[in-house]
Amino acid sequence: MDPRRRAPAPRLSRRGGRLLLAVPFALIVAVTVVDILSPPDVHLGPFLIAAPAVTASFAGPRMTAFVGAVAVLAESVVAITRASLTDLNHTYQIVALVLISIIATFFAHLRERDEIRVARLRSIAHAAQSVVLRPLPQRAGPLRIASVYLAAEEEAQMGGDLYAAARTPSGTRLLIGDARGKGLDAISEASLVLGAFRAMARREPDLPRLIGHLEAGVDSGEEPADLTDEADHTDEAFVTALVLDIPDHEPQVRLVNCGHPPPLLLRDGQVIPLDTAEPSPPLGLSDVLSSEVTVETFPFDVGDVLLLYTDGVVEARDRSRAFYPLSERLTSWAGDDPPTLLGRLRSDLEAHAGGHLDDDAALVAIERLAPDG
Numbered sequence: 001m002d003p004r005r006r007a008p009a010p011r012l013s014r015r016g017g018r019l020l021l022a023v024p025f026a027l028i029v030a031v032t033v034v035d036i037l038s039p040p041d042v043h044l045g046p047f048l049i050a051a052p053a054v055t056a057s058f059a060g061p062r063m064t065a066f067v068g069a070v071a072v073l074a075e076s077v078v079a080i081t082r083a084s085l086t087d088l089n090h091t092y093q094i095v096a097l098v099l100i101s102i103i104a105t106f107f108a109h110l111r112e113r114d115e116i117r118v119a120r121l122r123s124i125a126h127a128a129q130s131v132v133l134r135p136l137p138q139r140a141g142p143l144r145i146a147s148v149y150l151a152a153e154e155e156a157q158m159g160g161d162l163y164a165a166a167r168t169p170s171g172t173r174l175l176i177g178d179a180r181g182k183g184l185d186a187i188s189e190a191s192l193v194l195g196a197f198r199a200m201a202r203r204e205p206d207l208p209r210l211i212g213h214l215e216a217g218v219d220s221g222e223e224p225a226d227l228t229d230e231a232d233h234t235d236e237a238f239v240t241a242l243v244l245d246i247p248d249h250e251p252q253v254r255l256v257n258c259g260h261p262p263p264l265l266l267r268d269g270q271v272i273p274l275d276t277a278e279p280s281p282p283l284g285l286s287d288v289l290s291s292e293v294t295v296e297t298f299p300f301d302v303g304d305v306l307l308l309y310t311d312g313v314v315e316a317r318d319r320s321r322a323f324y325p326l327s328e329r330l331t332s333w334a335g336d337d338p339p340t341l342l343g344r345l346r347s348d349l350e351a352h353a354g355g356h357l358d359d360d361a362a363l364v365a366i367e368r369l370a371p372d373g
Contacts (some may be wrong), residue, residue, distance in 0.1 A: 021059065024051035024052070024054050024071075027047070028051050028071050031044050032075075036078055036081050043089065043093070045075050045097075046093060048074060048097055048330045049071075051070075051071045051103070052071060056105070056107050056108040059108065060108055061106075061108040062309060063104045063108075063161075064105045065101065067203075068100070068104060072085075074091070075094050075097055078187075089136045095236040110224050132194060133149065133194070136164070140167055141167065143172055143366050143367065143369070143371075144337065144366070144369055145165065145174075146337075146342045146364070147342070147363065148345075148363045149361075149362050149363075150207055150362075151360050152357045158181070159186055159190075159314065160179035160186025160187060161191065161360040161362040162175070162179070162194050162239075162362070163175060163308070164194050166197070170201055170249075171248045172245075173243065173245050174243070174244045174308070175193075175197045175214075175243050176260070176310065176362060177190070177193055177258075177260065177310075178311060179261065180237060180238050180239065180282075183239070189218060189284075190239070192217045193218060193241065194196040196213050197214060200209035200213040202214060207293070208293035209294065211243060211258065212293075213307055214239075215284065215286050218284035238259075238282040240259040240282045241260055241282070242258070243255065244263070244367075251300060253295050253297070253298050253299075254297050255274065255276070255295070256280060256296075256360065257280065257296075258279070258281065258283050260282075261281070261314060262275045262276065264306070264307040264309075265298065265300070266307065267304050268334075269335065271327045273327070280293050280294065297324055302368050304367070305337075305338065305341065305365055306366040307330065307363065308363070308365075308366070309361070310363075312361030313363060314326050315358075315359060316352055316359075316361065317353065318353065318354065329345065337367060338365035338367050341365050342365050347365060350355075
């Protein structure tokens, strides 16, 4: 989408718009009828001011002005019926109604302009996010893949969580990670790691060296530290990550865990955490927590499903502040294919969290199919 094009203002559904528009017109009719039938010393005309004021809260300036004009016409009918247009009391009411209608129309114009601006910014943000966090392929060699991203920020498509996949001559490589913090800083770190992975996943056959490229990607986004200050790493940018290498013709998965929650292997109704004996430090902290990158191998055969996730899943809380029991929930869904599994998991996770997550959550499910599948 071209960001220079005028983004449409958010619009109500046709049915919802009609129902809302019925409110000010019903108010005009009710006030007019009751005012005409009321005793001479009772004047309900001032209540007509509510019609354009209410309309300005959901409709555009043209409809607000139209409702205001109808309200002025209704007040004129009341004036002619009960006295005359030159009656001082009704004249003041009509003048006040005209002024309020003009003001309401102006505020409706401001609201619509702001909605157009927000819609344009949202469309640009969504386009940028879709470029940064590309959808994973549904098939990659003998693998069936499904993914879900749940952003904590309302209307956002991504935050600091990330995932990516790349085909290599011998198999498929996958990445899932979680950048420290929230907002634009986390998205920036996530985009750096994703860019480094996409650039090197196919070119670099050695997993430890690939981790080095990802590490360099995080470091490239850091601002130079003040050399006169003492070392303080509390504000260091880092990304926890899992990098997996799944060969096409070997029933195994090789992975490097950089401070990330371990993947879960679903096999024969069991949920098995793939805990690494020697996890590496998160990306961006290798200088602080020096450690060699260790590649560990686990069995991954036909029919097995791997679930990758970020800590936003297991740290989601319910009303009693209890964490989401991921492993327990997966036990009853262990036989599902990746799309079905993630569909159930997403619904259950959102229900557990009351419909709102405090942190971004990413889920990737990978199933190894038979060679002819």
